Amino acid sequence: MKKVFNFTLLAAVLVLSSCNNNTTPVVQSESTEASPAAGQSAVQDNESAxxxxxxxxxxxxxxxxxxxxxxxxxxxxxxxxxPFTVFAPTNAAFEKLPKGTVEDLMKPENKEKLQDILQYHVYVGSLNTDLMQDGQTLNEVNGGNITISKKDGKVMINNSATIIASIPASNGIIHVIDAVLLPPAK
Structure with a gap:
C-alpha cells in the first residue's frame, strides 16, 4: 500500500511540474451523465466531457x-x-472561514499558502464515493493526508466536510463539499 501512495505522490509532482506548459492535452472518455444534486447549479448533462x-x-x-x-x-x-479527485468547497463553505481569510489568501504574497490549501483538496486518481472506505487515508497533492469517514450514508472528509454531490469530469471526478479543508501545519 505504501508503494501506491509513493507512486501517487510522484504522479502528482509530475503533473504539477508540467503546469508551466501552455498546452492542454486532449482527453477522451466515455460520456457519463451526472444527475442534478445540491451544489451542482449550472451543471449540464454533458459535464463529463x-x-x-x-x-x-x-x-x-x-x-x-x-x-x-x-x-x-x-x-x-x-x-x-x-485523473484527479477534487474535493470542491462551495462558495458557502468559503464564507464559513473567518472574515478576511479568503481575501488574505488571494494576495500575491500568499500564493504559496493558497496553493498548499488548494492542493490539499486534490487526490491523484479518480475515486468515486462507492470506492471510499471508512477510515481510508488519501495522500493529497500537497503531501498531506485526508481521512475518509462513512456513516449513515454520508461521506465525510477529516470529519469536517461532507460530500454533498459528485460530478464526473473528463479527467476525474469532483466531489462538492460543504467546508474548506485546511492542511495540518507543517
Missing amino acids: KDVVKVAASSKDHTTLVAAVKQAQLVDALSNAG
Whole structure:
C-alpha cells in the first residue's frame, strides 16, 4: 500500500511540474451523465466531457474556488489528463472561514499558502464515493493526508466536510463539499 501512495505522490509532482506548459492535452472518455444534486447549479448533462476546471467554472456555487485556482496558477495543472479527485468547497463553505481569510489568501504574497490549501483538496486518481472506505487515508497533492469517514450514508472528509454531490469530469471526478479543508501545519 505504501508503494501506491509513493507512486501517487510522484504522479502528482509530475503533473504539477508540467503546469508551466501552455498546452492542454486532449482527453477522451466515455460520456457519463451526472444527475442534478445540491451544489451542482449550472451543471449540464454533458459535464463529463469537460475537465475538472471547466466543470467547476460552469457552477455558480464554485466562483470562489475557481478564482482561487486561477490566483494560485493551478488551472493548467488541473486541466491535464489526471485523473484527479477534487474535493470542491462551495462558495458557502468559503464564507464559513473567518472574515478576511479568503481575501488574505488571494494576495500575491500568499500564493504559496493558497496553493498548499488548494492542493490539499486534490487526490491523484479518480475515486468515486462507492470506492471510499471508512477510515481510508488519501495522500493529497500537497503531501498531506485526508481521512475518509462513512456513516449513515454520508461521506465525510477529516470529519469536517461532507460530500454533498459528485460530478464526473473528463479527467476525474469532483466531489462538492460543504467546508474548506485546511492542511495540518507543517
